[in-house]
Amino acid sequence: MNTDLSRRGFLKLTGAGVAATTIGALGFGEAEAAEIAHVRPFKLTSTSETRNTCPYCSVACGVIIYSKGDLRKGEKADIIHIEGDVDHPTNRGTLCPKGAALKDFVKAPTRLKYPMHRKPGSDKFERVSWDEAFDRIARLMKDDRDANFIAHNEAGVPVNRWTTTGMLAASATTNETAWATFKFAKGLGIAGFDNQARV
């Protein structure tokens, strides 16, 4: 017996096999063949599985994203299903209602997919490139930090505070990325730091 058979692999196999073997056990050989011919293929059989993390809250449940289309062949991937990852130590395959509705979030026409900028005085946001966005953010941060960084308090004690810029990070991340993000913020002296899980 193959002891490495995964739960998903087991379900794929048994989903197609249960009905047929039940009829076969009763001695209806032809009926079994007809039944097999009408069993609908398991809808996730030919999909690609991608592990990811639910972006909504700091529980950071593991999800598996199922997509059609082979990127290696230049095809466009289309997500058709998202479910909890049974192998993930945090959620063991479960998802709360927000996580269970992730596919709608991914496919929402209002979803933000690229940086947007609303110029001073404008009433609308305009799409900008990532380079443009990063350059602008870096410029504004540098100027603000140069103007407002507090190296020492009134008693002359080094405090290295930057209180005029805050940083909001994402909660759906790994411990390592969170560590690097926090180091980045605190290395600059940013005092106001939080993540979107508490927004």
Ligand code: SF4
């Ligand atoms: S599935 Fe629910 S509990 Fe889990 S990370 Fe997403 S929002 Fe949080």
